[in-house]
Amino acid sequence: MLEIKNLHAEVDGNKILRGIDLTVRPGEVHAIMGPNGSGKSTLSYVLAGKDDYEITEGSISYNGVDWAELGADERAAAGMFLAFQYPIEIPGVATMTFLKTALNAQRKARGEDEISTPDFMKLVREKSKELKVTPDMLKRPLNVGFSGGEKKRAEILQMSLLEPTLCVLDETDSGLDIDALRVVSEGVNQLRSPERSMIVITHYQRLLDHIVPDVVHVLSKGKIVKTGGKELALELEKNGYADYVGEEAA
Amino acid sequence: MNAPAKIQETKAEQSLNAQFDAIFAQTTQENANQRKQAWDAFKAKGIPHRRVEEWHYTDLRTKMNDAFALASKTAPKAEALKGAGDLKTHRIAIVNGRYAPDLSSDQDVAGLSIAQTNGFLAAQLGTDDAMAHLNQALVQGGISIKIDANAKIELPIEIVRYTDGSQVSSYAGTAVEIGSGAKALIIESFEGDADAAYQSNALTEIKVGDKADVHWLKLQVESAKAQHIETLSMELGAETNFQHFIYNEGASLSRAQLFLEFKGEGTHAGLRGTSLLKDNQHADITLFVKHAVPGCESREYYRSVVDDKARAVFQGKIIVEQAAQKTDGQMMIKTLLLSDTAEINAKPELEIFADDVQCAHGSTTGDIDEDLLFYLMARGIPEAQARKILVLAFLSEAIEEFEEEQCVELLEAMTRSWLHADDMVSE
Numbered sequence: 001m002l003e004i005k006n007l008h009a010e011v012d013g014n015k016i017l018r019g020i021d022l023t024v025r026p027g028e029v030h031a032i033m034g035p036n037g038s039g040k041s042t043l044s045y046v047l048a049g050k051d052d053y054e055i056t057e058g059s060i061s062y063n064g065v066d067w068a069e070l071g072a073d074e075r076a077a078a079g080m081f082l083a084f085q086y087p088i089e090i091p092g093v094a095t096m097t098f099l100k101t102a103l104n105a106q107r108k109a110r111g112e113d114e115i116s117t118p119d120f121m122k123l124v125r126e127k128s129k130e131l132k133v134t135p136d137m138l139k140r141p142l143n144v145g146f147s148g149g150e151k152k153r154a155e156i157l158q159m160s161l162l163e164p165t166l167c168v169l170d171e172t173d174s175g176l177d178i179d180a181l182r183v184v185s186e187g188v189n190q191l192r193s194p195e196r197s198m199i200v201i202t203h204y205q206r207l208l209d210h211i212v213p214d215v216v217h218v219l220s221k222g223k224i225v226k227t228g229g230k231e232l233a234l235e236l237e238k239n240g241y242a243d244y245v246g247e248e249a250a
Numbered sequence: 251m252n253a254p255a256k257i258q259e260t261k262a263e264q265s266l267n268a269q270f271d272a273i274f275a276q277t278t279q280e281n282a283n284q285r286k287q288a289w290d291a292f293k294a295k296g297i298p299h300r301r302v303e304e305w306h307y308t309d310l311r312t313k314m315n316d317a318f319a320l321a322s323k324t325a326p327k328a329e330a331l332k333g334a335g336d337l338k339t340h341r342i343a344i345v346n347g348r349y350a351p352d353l354s355s356d357q358d359v360a361g362l363s364i365a366q367t368n369g370f371l372a373a374q375l376g377t378d379d380a381m382a383h384l385n386q387a388l389v390q391g392g393i394s395i396k397i398d399a400n401a402k403i404e405l406p407i408e409i410v411r412y413t414d415g416s417q418v419s420s421y422a423g424t425a426v427e428i429g430s431g432a433k434a435l436i437i438e439s440f441e442g443d444a445d446a447a448y449q450s451n452a453l454t455e456i457k458v459g460d461k462a463d464v465h466w467l468k469l470q471v472e473s474a475k476a477q478h479i480e481t482l483s484m485e486l487g488a489e490t491n492f493q494h495f496i497y498n499e500g501a502s503l504s505r506a507q508l509f510l511e512f513k514g515e516g517t518h519a520g521l522r523g524t525s526l527l528k529d530n531q532h533a534d535i536t537l538f539v540k541h542a543v544p545g546c547e548s549r550e551y552y553r554s555v556v557d558d559k560a561r562a563v564f565q566g567k568i569i570v571e572q573a574a575q576k577t578d579g580q581m582m583i584k585t586l587l588l589s590d591t592a593e594i595n596a597k598p599e600l601e602i603f604a605d606d607v608q609c610a611h612g613s614t615t616g617d618i619d620e621d622l623l624f625y626l627m628a629r630g631i632p633e634a635q636a637r638k639i640l641v642l643a644f645l646s647e648a649i650e651e652f653e654e655e656q657c658v659e660l661l662e663a664m665t666r667s668w669l670h671a672d673d674m675v676s677e
Contacts, residue, residue: 048628051620076630088625092643098629101639106630141643158629 001025002166002197006058008222009046016042018222019058026165027194031208031233032201034219035241040201041085043219044170047199048082049075062166076102077109081164085171087151090142095154098142099124099161106162127160131187148175149184156187167191167198173207185210205237220245263297265317270387273320284370288386295380304379304507307563307595308534313503314477318449320390321346321418328353331410332471334437335663337656339408346414347390347422353410361401361432367392369423371455377509377538382481385421385453392423399429399459406435406656411452413442413476419449430459430487435654439469440478441500447475454480460487460514465495465654469664472500474529480506488514488543495652496523496552497661498533499668505534512546512574520549522652524645524661526668527560527592534563541574541604550581553648555641556592565597566611572603581611586618586644638671 002024009017016039024030034040046053047060049072060067065078090098104114115123128138131153143151152172159167169188173181188211192198200211208216208230216233218226218241225244226232259267270289277285297314298305324346331343331353342364343353349366357364369392397403413420428434442448450472458464472478478501486492496506510519525533539548554562568579585594598611618640626636642665649661666672 048624050624050628071633072624072627073630073632073636076628080628082628084625084628088621090622090625090640090643092646093639098626098639101635102626102629102631105632105635109630109632162629 008057024197029198031213031216038219039222077106079165083155083169096138149180205233262317292383318419324414326414333410339406347420361398363396388421394425397428397432400431403434409438416446424454426456428458433463435465449477462490476501478504484510489516493520498525507536511540515545525554528557531560537566541570541577545576547578554585557588559591561593567599570602575606577607579609583613585615
């Protein structure tokens with residue numbers, strides 16, 4: 001279970017998060033919506049443990065572990081996965097090599113045995129087929145020359161291989177056409193399970209037609225200003241954020 | 251008392267005086283002239299220092315505290331020579347500047363001839379470099395390598411240059427002639443006794459004919475206390491493909507000075523390399539690329555990773571003469587500085603006298619990208635390992651362009667070993 005209490009965070013001295021309280025139980029999917037600049041991506045980076053994103057007040061704990069004590073790699077090994085809004089290109093690192101390195105690093109951190117190469121190959125082949133990730137993409141350097149849709153599919157492939165229990169999807173729908181959105185959403189939906197918590201960060205309601213959330217939160221100026229069911233997303237789509245953020249969204 | 255102040259000779263220069271006198275006394279009549287001329291040319295300049303433009307960033311006069319005694323002929327154990335590792339090759343060993351047939355493999359290879367020489371070269375370098383002159387003034391021996399026209403040498407030709415002993419110096423002169431239509435891969439290593447302080451100075455001339463295909467890999471893995479100077483002069487015929495790669499890892503001080511001239515049209519030349527530097531290492535790569543004929547392509551791509559207080563120096567000058575229309579020359583220097591005290595001096599230069607050319611040069615220097623690092627860590631890869639992955643990736647991009655699979659594997663393995671990342675997953 002993820003418990004965020006009165007979270008304040010800043011980047012380069014700029015206060016972005018101003019007191020977030022959020023509890024996500026296993027099996028739940030929470031959507032976080034909000035206008036640009038409300039702190040959605042900052043929240044995802046703070047959860048994943050990016051340097052320069054400093055918690056100044058409050059706390060994050062996951063399954064009873066104080067998140068502030070763990071580095072980004074340790075959080076990943078403890079079940080955290082951030083699907084990036086802009087998956088970064090890493091020239092010189094073949095996608096396949098990277099996937100195996102990441103999987104084995106997490107297994108090692110958890111005191112498990114490394115996966116054998118044949119088992120790994122089999123696993124990747126299965127999962128990549130579902131997500132329409134071609135063998136050619138796996139041979140290429142990570143994300144280099146991938147289209148927007150390919151990058152997002154590659155993110156979900158990583159998620160499916162690493163089997164995290166806490167998934168944060170940061171604007172996964174951005175840059176996707178309708179077909180790509182469907183493939184990615186199906187990939188995410190297959191990963192929904194009673195043990196897994198998900199936070200879906202999005203600007204638009206359309207992603208939530210495909211990944212239907214249990215709870216919807218509206219983030220504004222670094223605070224959650226409204227929480228409701230999935231119907232809240234539809235209301236936002238119709239009326240915009242103006243009711244919740246005041247003059248700024250006008 | 252008004253005589254002009256004379257520059258004081260350094261201790262190293264005084265030692266060189268004595269060494270020259272001794273070797274000159276033993277020189278045969280036939281070579282005496284050449285040795286003396288080279289010595290006079292060296293003496294006119296002395297050991298290069300920072301006021302010599304080409305040596306500005308590598309003040310050898312300050313860095314060369316002494317000139318070690320000329321190494322004598324020795325017979326190191328075969329196991330001491332590393333060369334290209336486990337690769338199956340035609341091995342040519344040069345120990346202390348002299349051809350060592352006992353440590354070389356059987357040279358009965360069709361199309362390939364190897365002969366011991368006294369090390370004197372035609373030295374038509376188009377340069378007047380003091381350390382190249384010094385090589386010829388003190389040269390102890392050498393070889394000539396000839397590859398016949400249209401010969402395809404299947405196995406790599408491996409030249410192992412070994413300096414045996416401590417507080418010694420070695421000077422070798424090598425002439426290489428590669429015939430038209432020939433194909434060969436040459437892997438040359440510079441090495442010596444681990445932890446020994448020594449000086450090696452090599453001068454090599456490579457002449458390549460037309461329509462040849464040559465890959466040349468230099469592994470500079472001298473002892474950590476060695477001083478290494480290599481002068482390489484290359485002349486390329488028409489429609490030839492010539493690819494050169496420097497792997498720079500050893501020596502406390504190294505300088506590779508490469509002079510390349512296009513003699514025939516339609517030729518492609520790649521000069522590439524990686525430098526992996528730490529502690530107080532100083533590594534200098536200096537290029538002079540002369541496009542004298544039309545329609546040739548040159549690529550000069552070097553990447554360095556510099557840690558601790560090490561310093562990388564890169565100077566590259568591409569000259570495009572008026573006749574050399576349709577020249578395509580691209581030079582790019584990329585450097586990763588891993589510590590606040592690491593340093594790079596990069597000086598890419600273009601001199602263009604033709605009007606219809608495509609030339610570019612550039613240089614980038616930076617630290618490991620924090621966003622890349624975060625991405626890897628967010629996938630569970632610990633920071634130290636993530637940094638190694640990114641350094642290896644940075645260097646691999648250059649290595650993979652060499653396009654000789656066995657060399658790419660060798661270079662990546664050596665790079666992983668330097669990074670203490672032997673267990674890292676490879677592709």
